Amino acid sequence: KQEVTQIPAALSVPEGENLVLNCSFTDSAIYNLQWFRQDPGKGLTSLLLIQSSQREQTSGRLNASLDKSSGRSTLYIAASQPGDSATYLCAVVSPSGNQFYFGTGTSLTVIP
């Protein structure tokens, strides 16, 4: 069964810093990988989706990379802002496209 791990579990950085969140998965047979943001008590907001054939995706200050062979993905956040404070989740989608496996999340706090 696919297992998804996120490191670190929590991260606190001063405003303006660049940071990297890590996601690792055990089975390289995936359909795609997605990064989400969750604010306390709220639903998820999709940030980036990387197809299995892609290496990276960019949206604004966010850049996500995917290395299927090593079972890793990173989410790079440039010039962090207090509004970036949230929990970030990665999810790996099975080849069938019907199974989503979520990581445990990284709780990010950006200090003004």
Next chain:
Amino acid sequence: GAVVSQHPSRVICKSGTSVKIECRSLDFQATTMFWYRQFPKKSLMLMATSNEGSKATYEQGVEKDKFLINHASLTLSTLTVTSAHPEDSSFYICSARMATRGEKLFFGSGTQLSVL
């Protein structure tokens, strides 16, 4: 575009009652909807996958008779927690998949269920 509306956002009920949660895709047709449960400080746990017009597929360990899922149309899926008990208290989130958007998922805002 691609908005998923989940209702209610919060519900408090007495033990033994049933609670229905609705998940609607407002501006697209969702052939597949997913229901998740989240415990405090834990990640999301997939409960079931719901395909329009067919029976939901439940994850191992999820009671089908406890969590009834109905996906009657391409824009609506409902989750009914039957005979709710305090241990059912949790945060429930639905998501919908729009195939034309590269399998991207769109999530509802979640429902906080508290069973007294």
